[in-house]
Amino acid sequence: MTEKKVVNFKKFIKWFWGIVLGGILFICFLFLLASWGVFGTLPTFEELENPENNLATEIISTDGKTIGKYAVENRTPIRYKDLPNNLIKALVSTEDERFYEHSGIDFRGLARAISKPGSGGASTITQQLAKMLFTGKASRSILPRIGQKLKEWVVATKLESQYTKQEIITMYLNKYDFLNRAVGIRSASRIYFDKEPKDLKVHESAMLVGMLKNSSYFNPLRRAELVKQRRNVVLKQMERNEHFTLAVKDSLQKLPLNLKYTPETHSDGLATYFREHLRDYLKTWVKNNPKANGESYNIYRDGLKIFVTIDSRMQQYAQEAVTEHMSNLQKYFFDEQKRNKQAPFYDIEKSDINKIINRAKKNTDRYKKMKKAGKTDKEIETSFKTKKEMRVFTWKGDRDTIMTPYDSIRYYKYFLRSGLVSIEPQTGHIKAWVGGINNKYFKYDAVEQQKRQVGSTFKPFVYATAINQLKLSPCDKFPNTLYTIPKEKYGMDDDWTPKNSDGKYGGELTLKQALAGSVNVITARLIDKVSPINVARLAKSAGVSSDIQANPSIALGALDLSLLEMVSAYSTFANKGLRVSPMMLMRIEDKNGTVLEDFIPETKEVLSEESAYVILNLMEGVTQGGSGTRLRGSFPRPKYLTGYPYKFRNPIAGKTGTTQNQSDGWFMGIVPNLATGVWTGGEDRSIHFAGIGKGQGASMSLPTWGIYMRKCYNDKTLNISDKPFEKPADLSINIDCTKVIETTNDETDGTDGKKEEGNDTDF
Secondary structure, X not given: OOOOOOOOHHHHHHHHHHHHHHHHHHHHHHHHHHHOOOOOOOOOHHHHHOOOOOEOEEEEOOOOOEEEEEOOOOOOOOOHHHOOHHXXXXXXXXXXXXXXXXXXXXXXXXXXXXXXXXXXXXXXXXXXXXXXXXXOOOOOOHHHHHHHHHHHHHHHHXXXXXXXXXXXXXXXXXXOEOOOOOEOHHHHHHHHHOOOHHHOOHHHHHHHXXXXXXXXOOOOOOOHHHHHHXXXXXXXXXXXXXXXXHHHHHHHHOOOOOOOOOOOOOOOOOOHHHHHHHHHHHHHHHHHOOOXXXXXXXXXXXXXXXXXXXXHHHHHHHHHHHHHHHHHHHHHHHHHHOOOOOOOOOOOOHHHHHHHHHHHHHOOHXXXXXXXXXXXXXXHHHHHOOOEEEEEOOOOOOEEEEEOHHHHHHHHHOOOEEEEEEXXXXXXXXXXXXXOOOOOOOOOOOOOOOOEEOHHHXXXXXXHHHHHHHOOOOOOEEEOOOOOEOHHHHOOOOOEOOOOOOOOOOOEEEHHHHHHOOOHHHHHHHHHHHOHHHHHHHHHHHOOOOOOOOOHHHHHOXXXXXXXXXXXXXXXXXXXXXXXXXXXXXXXXXXXXXXXEEOOOOEEEOOOHHHHHHHHHHHHHHHHHOHHHHHOOOOOOOOOOOOOOOOOOOOOEEEEEEOHHHOEEEEEEEEOOEEEEXXXXXXXXXXXXXXXXXXXXXXXXXXXXXXXXXXXXXXXXXXXXXXXXXXXXXXXXXXXXXXXXXXOOOOOOOOOOOOOOOOOOOO
């Protein structure tokens, strides 16, 4: 009988515990080395207290909406209390089920990951935050990866000792890059669902949490079905953690993603042209308003809050109005150009067209980059004549095509441009600012950058000067006859004898009839009575900042001004003669809510309350019996009048303007608490409609005003006044003309060429 061998279990037990304890001690030693910075520099206490973030500067409208941002990373931080509960549950259920139990490292999860490869990662939310904040992208090599993981552990434990669990969740969601310029949960919520995080539904929160695994791979714009599958995994995890029942989970998993993609780039969204103008202002502001330590604020990183006067609702209506009318008007312009051998130009020689195209070429990014790279003129010319793939603007959406850069320059010349600005006269607040038809493709701002000839829209300043100085009444009559101002009187080269555009003279007209009909000869008489220098002085005082050459021709609008100047000056009439400088800013706050500056408008008395009221009464005649009667809807609608009939019944003071050859079409319209101006025309003055019918201000710009104001009136929350202008208690000037105002030749009757706007074109 063989003797049984006795196994010494004590020896194995000693070896087992030796290996376990040795492993633990080795890990602790590595952990200690990592904490000493052997595997790389660790963040200091101060860095942990203030982890570096690139915080977007936020532009906030007067009605509390974020209308844009300036950012390196489009991140706007959000507080824990503003995170929805379903988002937090989805995050913890999916990324770190024992988040509230560990202190930064989940050793139980780590053991599972080691013993069962493929069962899931062991990184906690805190470790993921540590990696995003301080340790960077994971290395692919084994040894550096181990060192990095140890650093993550050390930083994670430090973060856990420094911050609460709520703060860690908030920092994590504020830091993560969800792609498509959506850095942080607030940007992601706004960009993918067009809502604030607190309004996210369960399945929407689940989708965003699902993206945390790898936003590049789980990109809802490119892999919608894959993202839906990942979202359903998150919903399953939430059900597994008993946040809702199996039946609820099944119903949620059947829902579509329901994305409402709302990009937040500098060329997208609300008030893009306004935001560019504001950016230029802020660059100067930060230089003149340093931080307490003397450093300048960075509008792309410091998370400033810029509270502006823009109303997001009115801005939306303004953009919609421009789009609705211009997309329609453009069709008629395209049709007309089919018969134009020099399309889209008129009235100039081929050599002048070549100069325009060449000038446009030198303004392109392509030309500037090639010139900077040292390319020869021949190489640049060859490049501009070579066909290339490109994406171009159309009113039906961007379109991919192939054309030469020269062809693209001419292609964009075909598009008519337009601008709109709206100001609250009593406060000077700019409520809406549309600088063009599409900021991505047409950068030049028609509100503030551009200055164009204003035509008859300048005539109210002549009338206002005469009323203010001479106490004239709208009922006063003047002869409708040719009037000559001798050259010697104002140092002109020749005598000046303007003509009425319709060539009709005779009889007498009241001032109200004359302004409604835009009668040139009577305007000439008025400016001679008060002198051009006094008209220029009043216009400057009212808000025109550009230089004005004080000669008689300004009576008919022979000067270039910006749309912003014109609307600002017109606002003075609506504010009882008191000018309030235009305001775009209310206040600026830092990221902590400390007010850095409050903005207060400048005010100035320009003309008497009585004179201001009388000029409004005169301009009401334009919408009662002149070119502005289209706002009332009194004749069959021409197809190019978008939105017609407008059927406004409330008092409106207005003025149209059309310049030489229909190059510029204007409409200025005022109600008691809002002044709005619209300009429309080609990029170059030689780009215009051939005839006055479609080319006048009453056709090109008035429809945009009508659509915009109708939208504003339909939104009762805006409280846009439809009441009469307030009459001064001590009005001494007679405005009750017994003679009925007759419609004069200041508008077409809906068919080209039958009736022309009395105008503006005889300088």
